[in-house]
Amino acid sequence: MGPAKGTIDQGVKALSVIASVLGLEGEEGMTEEEVKKLLDGIVDPAGTFYRFSLPDSLLVRKRME
Secondary structure (H helix, E strand, O other): OOOOOOOOOHHHHHHHHHHHHHOOOOHHHOOHHHHHHHHHOOOOHHHHHOOOOHHHOOOOOOOOO
């Protein structure tokens, strides 16, 4: 369990995977609004990708209300 060997920040790795998947096809032809719509489909990215690893993450800022 836990992050893969050699992974420093599991949340950053997960966000990188999502960014790669979103850019696989037709990235050049997408408008900014289309990209925003795709990203809005990810509910609470920090809470999702850092659910169990936030205290040990590279994020150093507190949650802003």
